[in-house]
Amino acid sequence: MVALAVSVLSALKRLCSVALFVSQLYVLSGRAGSLMTTEHSKQQFVSTKGVTSPSTNTPYTRATETTEIPSYVSKCPSNGLCSKLPPDCMTCKTNFSCVYGKPATFDCKIKPQIHCVDQRNNEVENFTINMTCQFCWQLEPTDYVCTNSTSCMTVSCPRQRYNATCTVHDHIHCLGNRVFPKMLYCNWTGGYKWSTALALSITLGGFGADRFYLGQWREGLGKLFSFGGLGIWTLIDVLLIGVGYVGPADGSLYI
Numbered sequence: 001m002v003a004l005a006v007s008v009l010s011a012l013k014r015l016c017s018v019a020l021f022v023s024q025l026y027v028l029s030g031r032a033g034s035l036m037t038t039e040h041s042k043q044q045f046v047s048t049k050g051v052t053s054p055s056t057n058t059p060y061t062r063a064t065e066t067t068e069i070p071s072y073v074s075k076c077p078s079n080g081l082c083s084k085l086p087p088d089c090m091t092c093k094t095n096f097s098c099v100y101g102k103p104a105t106f107d108c109k110i111k112p113q114i115h116c117v118d119q120r121n122n123e124v125e126n127f128t129i130n131m132t133c134q135f136c137w138q139l140e141p142t143d144y145v146c147t148n149s150t151s152c153m154t155v156s157c158p159r160q161r162y163n164a165t166c167t168v169h170d171h172i173h174c175l176g177n178r179v180f181p182k183m184l185y186c187n188w189t190g191g192y193k194w195s196t197a198l199a200l201s202i203t204l205g206g207f208g209a210d211r212f213y214l215g216q217w218r219e220g221l222g223k224l225f226s227f228g229g230l231g232i233w234t235l236i237d238v239l240l241i242g243v244g245y246v247g248p249a250d251g252s253l254y255i
Contacts, residue, residue, distance in 0.1 A: 073113055075170065082108075082116035082127040086170040087178065089114050090129075094175075098133035105130055129173060136174040137166075137182060144168045152186035153251035160186045187253065194244065194254035201241045205234040210241060215249030 076089035090108045098104035109126050110116055118124050136144070149162040161183045168178040192214060201210035206228030208220035228234035240246040247254065 070111070070113060072111060076111075076114045076116075078115050079123075080116055082110060082118060082124060083129050084171075085110070085114070085116055087173055088170070089116075092129070095133070100133055102133055103130055104133040131173040134174060135176040136168050136178055137176070137180045139168065139172065139174055143172045143174075146182060146184060148188050149186060150188055150190075150250075150252075154186040154188065154247070154253045162186055186251070189255050190248055190250050190252035192248040192252065192254055194241075197241050197254070198238070201234070201238045205237055206231065210237055214247065 072088045075086050077085070082090070090110050092106045092108040095104050095106050105128050107126070108129055115123060116127075118127060144166045146164040146166040149164070152160045152162045154160070164182050164184045166180055166182050168174060197210055197213055200213050204210070206223065208223035208228070211217070211220035211223060223229065223233055223237075226233065229236075237246065244254070
């Protein structure tokens with residue numbers, strides 16, 4: 001029995017030594033593989049770092065050719081008289097010796113991509129124009145166009161004004177900004193006719209038809225249910241509409 005126990009113990013010791021050897025061999029093989037992988041990645045990183053892409057360090061820029069046409073070219077007729085071109089087609093020097101309200105001569109030059117001729121039909125770049133020495137905001141009302149306001153009351157006392165933005169016509173030459181602000185009287189219409197309002201006031205004023213037509217429905221209801229204020233309100237409205245004191249509810253003018 002003792003000999004059998006000794007033989008079993010020696011067999012177990014051998015198995016343990018074999019298992020220990022196999023485990024050490026497995027650990028060593030794993031470390032070697034990881035070292036080889038790390039070394040390989042380092043080599044790839046070094047090789048990648050050494051080779052630099054030419055598109056990153058030396059970017060290639062192609063010279064783009066400018067083919068865009070300026071916006072003012074569409075306003076400038078080709079091969080026309082230089083003095084007849086719109087102001088957007090030229091640049092002029094300021095004449096400091098001009099007298100307000102008097103004719104003056106200005107030296108001008110056409111802008112790029114513009115072609116014009118002089119009185120002899122010769123193509124030129126530098127020319128002179130004659131104009132009255134005055135600022136754009138001092139022009140006659142027929143020489144510029146302004147924005148309209150549909151929110152101010154035209155029939156009021158005193159007359160209301162509004163801030164308008166005015167632009168000079170293309171064929172007019174002047175000094176200063178060609179777009180300028182200006183205070184103008186309210187002057188717009190909503191399509192109401194004075195003759196129609198007066199006719200309704202005379203014929204159907206007792207029923208408030210004139211007030212309904214002008215958009216004043218509260219006054220119209222008052223005239224309707226009071227039979228025109230027993231005729232007195234009707235006569236008063238005929239006079240007020242006849243002289244233009246009573247107008248459309250939106251504040252516009254008659255047409």
